[in-house]
């Protein structure tokens with residue numbers, strides 16, 4: 565008999581299993597009942613996107629406590645914490661969410677502990693939805709009227725039950741009548757742009773044109789792009805930003821073509837403990853993600869592959885970082901520090 569809890573409801577209703585053989589993006593819902601299941605969903609990128617990874621880890625730990633029932637305790641939850649923390653290394657939101665739940669371990673163990681963890685996981689989820697709405701409005705206000713945007717990767721709203729981060733800006737701009745077109749880079753090798761961004765925007769009749777990643781430079785050279793908007797997985801104290809592989813390339817192109825390069829991310833993606841981008845762990849993934857697409861070989865079997873899932877964009881290439889609590893223009897160490905000082909606690 566499955567454990568009845570809001571956490572399971574969320575996991576059933578919002579996890580996208582990216583099916584590598586068919587488009588559009590999702591084909592079935594994952595059935596997650598414990599921390600190990602949540603960690604698998606994160607590791608396999610059935611759930612992806614920094615905020616969604618944090619939310620899923622929070623619900624996964626809460627589910628583990630519910631599964632333990634009267635036996636739930638900090639000591640017995642420790643292995644589940646480790647499994648979730650080891651699922652993916654780059655997005656800071658995963659560790660930030662686990663820290664928030666760990667802070668709820670103190671107090672009555674057992675069923676009471678399970679209830680506290682479910683409530684905290686739901687707060688993290690609700691906070692993220694509100695953050696994305698606010699962030700979208702603040703970011704859209706930075707755009708020129710009738711803007712054509714270039715996006716890369718992106719969390720789909722369905723994945724988080726919210727508005728996504730860069731997609732939050734797209735939706736707000738569309739709602740305000742300030743959006744002409746979104747050029748969505750396919751985002752090799754996982755094709756998040758093709759399978760999530762293009763799919764989500766078409767669901768909402770927002771104008772989108774899917775392009776190969778290699779077309780970004782031509783679009784900018786032809787003056788067809790007014791701004792580049794991307795998400796983030798971890799933002800260091802000096803503003804260096806880790807995001808999906810290929811983001812750094814776009815930042816260099818945007819600088820060359822004198823285009824705004826905007827990073828959209830909730831405050832939970834800021835990592836003040838990380839000195840700069842050099843310290844950010846870049847996840848390397850299965851070489852077959854590059855060699856194959858679904859069942860189709862895209863390269864000779866056994867061909868050597870380097871498959872980093874993220875890169876780091878130096879702060880000096882970023883025009884602004886938009887979070888739910890404000891816009892950090894020309895981000896550097898001082899600008900981030902000022903942001904933290906201004907941010908409502």
Ligand SMILES: CSC[C@H]1O[C@H](OP(=O)(O)O)[C@H](O)[C@@H]1O
Nearest residue numbers: 612613614719729795796807808
């Ligand atoms: C706005 S979600 C943050 C970030 O997460 C994605 O990574 P992944 O698809 O590997 O989970 C991508 O880098 C997004 O920009």
